[in-house]
Amino acid sequence: MVDLETRELRYFVAVAEELHFGRAAERLGIAQPPLSRAIRLLERRLGVQLLDRDRRGVALTEAGRVLLREAATALDAVAAAARRTRRAADPQRPLVLVTKAGASHELLRRLLDAQAAEPGAVPVEVLLCEIGEQARLLRDGQADVALMHRPYDDLAGFDTEDLHVEGQVAILPAGHPLASRDRLTLADVSDVPDLPIARWPRLDGSYPEGPGPEVRTQSTLAQLVALGRTLLVIPASSRAWQWPEHVAVPVVDAPRVTTVLAWPSGSHSLAVASLVRSAAALRDTAPPADV
Amino acid sequence: MVDLETRELRYFVAVAEELHFGRAAERLGIAQPPLSRAIRLLERRLGVQLLDRDRRGVALTEAGRVLLREAATALDAVAAAARRTRRAADPQRPLVLVTKAGASHELLRRLLDAQAAEPGAVPVEVLLCEIGEQARLLRDGQADVALMHRPYDDLAGFDTEDLHVEGQVAILPAGHPLASRDRLTLADVSDVPDLPIARWPRLDGSYPEGPGPEVRTQSTLAQLVALGRTLLVIPASSRAWQWPEHVAVPVVDAPRVTTVLAWPSGSHSLAVASLVRSAAALRDTAPPADV
DNA sequence: CTCCTGTGATACCCGCCGGGTATGGGCCAG
DNA sequence: CTGGCCCATACCCGGCGGGTATCACAGGAG
Numbered sequence: 001m002v003d004l005e006t007r008e009l010r011y012f013v014a015v016a017e018e019l020h021f022g023r024a025a026e027r028l029g030i031a032q033p034p035l036s037r038a039i040r041l042l043e044r045r046l047g048v049q050l051l052d053r054d055r056r057g058v059a060l061t062e063a064g065r066v067l068l069r070e071a072a073t074a075l076d077a078v079a080a081a082a083r084r085t086r087r088a089a090d091p092q093r094p095l096v097l098v099t100k101a102g103a104s105h106e107l108l109r110r111l112l113d114a115q116a117a118e119p120g121a122v123p124v125e126v127l128l129c130e131i132g133e134q135a136r137l138l139r140d141g142q143a144d145v146a147l148m149h150r151p152y153d154d155l156a157g158f159d160t161e162d163l164h165v166e167g168q169v170a171i172l173p174a175g176h177p178l179a180s181r182d183r184l185t186l187a188d189v190s191d192v193p194d195l196p197i198a199r200w201p202r203l204d205g206s207y208p209e210g211p212g213p214e215v216r217t218q219s220t221l222a223q224l225v226a227l228g229r230t231l232l233v234i235p236a237s238s239r240a241w242q243w244p245e246h247v248a249v250p251v252v253d254a255p256r257v258t259t260v261l262a263w264p265s266g267s268h269s270l271a272v273a274s275l276v277r278s279a280a281a282l283r284d285t286a287p288p289a290d291v
Numbered sequence: 292m293v294d295l296e297t298r299e300l301r302y303f304v305a306v307a308e309e310l311h312f313g314r315a316a317e318r319l320g321i322a323q324p325p326l327s328r329a330i331r332l333l334e335r336r337l338g339v340q341l342l343d344r345d346r347r348g349v350a351l352t353e354a355g356r357v358l359l360r361e362a363a364t365a366l367d368a369v370a371a372a373a374r375r376t377r378r379a380a381d382p383q384r385p386l387v388l389v390t391k392a393g394a395s396h397e398l399l400r401r402l403l404d405a406q407a408a409e410p411g412a413v414p415v416e417v418l419l420c421e422i423g424e425q426a427r428l429l430r431d432g433q434a435d436v437a438l439m440h441r442p443y444d445d446l447a448g449f450d451t452e453d454l455h456v457e458g459q460v461a462i463l464p465a466g467h468p469l470a471s472r473d474r475l476t477l478a479d480v481s482d483v484p485d486l487p488i489a490r491w492p493r494l495d496g497s498y499p500e501g502p503g504p505e506v507r508t509q510s511t512l513a514q515l516v517a518l519g520r521t522l523l524v525i526p527a528s529s530r531a532w533q534w535p536e537h538v539a540v541p542v543v544d545a546p547r548v549t550t551v552l553a554w555p556s557g558s559h560s561l562a563v564a565s566l567v568r569s570a571a572a573l574r575d576t577a578p579p580a581d582v
Numbered sequence: 583c584t585c586c587t588g589t590g591a592t593a594c595c596c597g598c599c600g601g602g603t604a605t606g607g608g609c610c611a612g
Numbered sequence: 613c614t615g616g617c618c619c620a621t622a623c624c625c626g627g628c629g630g631g632t633a634t635c636a637c638a639g640g641a642g
Binding site for chain 2 (some may be wrong): 002003005006007009010044046047048049050057061062063065066067069070071073074075077080081082084085086088089107141155158159186224266268275
């Protein structure tokens with residue numbers, strides 16, 4: 001049995017991501033030789049080669065790729081332990097709810113209002129993040145609960161409560177021929193030559209091949225749409241995209257999107273339970289108009 | 292931002308579980324004073340009181356309870372990182388499949404046969420565990436894949452493939468009046484005065500109140516049934532209970548149990564994928580007789 | 583061919599921190 | 613009051629994590 005220390009995992013992650021001992025050491029705030037030694041020791045303790053030191057630079061072995069992935073989640077778990085413990089000790093800790101900026105705006109407003117009206121309401125702090133970040137923020141304890149969207153977000157490891165189902169719309173630059181239609185299909189929007197779909201970075205930061213522009217944030221994407229450089233298909237209730245230059249047209253055969261409230265499974269927080277109750281009541285009493 | 296080391300977490304878990312510095316230190320193989328100091332340092336770094344040192348002994352604070360739970364999952368994640376990394380480096384690593392001893396025996400046999408018949412079959416090692424342990428073994432990397440049972444096992448954090456649905460039977464000592472019936476209901480078996488339901492330990496090791504005998508393993512339970520001291524309700528295909536002194540009677544209104552193949556979500560292992568394919572094919576070509 | 587540059591590895595030193603022993607001090611039980 | 617239990621404090625030591633200086637080696641420029 002080998003007991004890894006989080007320091008070793010942090011060091012390895014830095015080297016594995018930088019693929020360069022010098023830069024990794026700088027990022028960690030230590031010198032390069034101790035880092036080399038630490039990684040070598042880690043390899044010997046595990047009995048596994050993690051890196052191929054080539055003449056020029058460093059490459060991950062298969063085992064190294066596994067450890068990079070596993071170490072990231074393990075470090076998240078450790079960070080979550082610290083954060084949640086501190087939060088638990090804060091008597092007036094607000095509940096942190098994270099959601100994608102601009103998504104499900106109306107629903108969120110109604111949820112916050114409903115929760116605030118509860119007797120003994122726990123204050124709710126709203127944290128906005130970029131697409132796909134909610135899962136990490138929940139996992140590492142920076143947030144207690146999230147609004148997420150099936151089937152797009154990865155809900156593995158979370159308990160969820162469905163809140164709302166809706167269709168999707170294509171966001172187009174006003175003035176584009178497609179913008180005058182009153183309904184579209186996925187076929188209509190999939191291969192528009194002058195509006196290629198934007199490309200998001202993969203987990204490793206690289207971009208898939210394709211003609212569309214590379215984007216990393218919603219705001220850049222919104223501006224690209226306004227400039228007539230790309231189109232996108234999103235849930236009807238998303239509001240981050242309502243620029244004057246934008247037109248929304250329903251896409252009738254796009255998959256329907258379910259907005260869910262998600263929280264780490266096994267969470268014993270009374271505050272989370274209270275919010276979930278509010279959400280369920282909200283959905284049952286006043287279902288928002290579907291699109 | 293506080294970076295906890297796994298050593299600190301292990302120390303805290305030991306103290307939190309033992310609620311006694313001396314015993315915790317002994318369990319950790321260190322002396323008591325350094326342990327006291329380490330815990331005190333941990334509290335100061337977190338800025339949170341984790342333990343109430345009472346006149347006599349130690350009690351967990353609310354924050355301490357949170358950290359105990361979080362630390363356990365974080366340590367599991369770290370251990371999983373080490374184990375999975377080593378496994379990844381082993382060229383002829385077998386795939387480890389864990390299941391409750393005695394459960395879904397036929398299904399498992401057919402699954403192993405089907406997988407062995409695959410071209411390029413990965414060897415599968417079977418690991419048997421007690422009830423409720425599969426999730427931990429999957430989480431901490433001791434197993435790659437598990438047979439689990441909805442709705443009884445906690446499937447949070449795992450991807451699953453449904454394999455089989457079946458009813459449940461009551462296991463009774465032969466000769467008991469109920470044993471001669473050809474069907475039972477939950478009402479029939481819920482309050483039999485001379486056959487009280489056995490009590491399993493909770494996570495903290497304590498037992499719920501009740502008249503039934505306390506059990507910790509399946510084998511003790513099987514013997515208690517044979518002795519006519521308790522009854523139990525289990526999926527029809529479970530085979531650990533087929534002693535000569537046992538009689539199985541269908542319980543018509545018990546919830547139906549789904550046997551699922553489960554693996555850590557996000558697992559990129561080709562071997563797991565291959566086994567899942569085998570399992571799906573198995574189910575589609577030759578569904579086992581339902582009960 | 584030579585020299586320079588950039589890379590990770592090695593050698594060696596030092597200070598800190600984790601761990602040990604000895605002991606103190608508060609709080610029951612009797 | 614007193615002894616015992618249990619955690620905290622005081623103090624020492626050795627190992628390890630981190631630093632600097634340097635080496636070894638591979639390319640590339642000239």
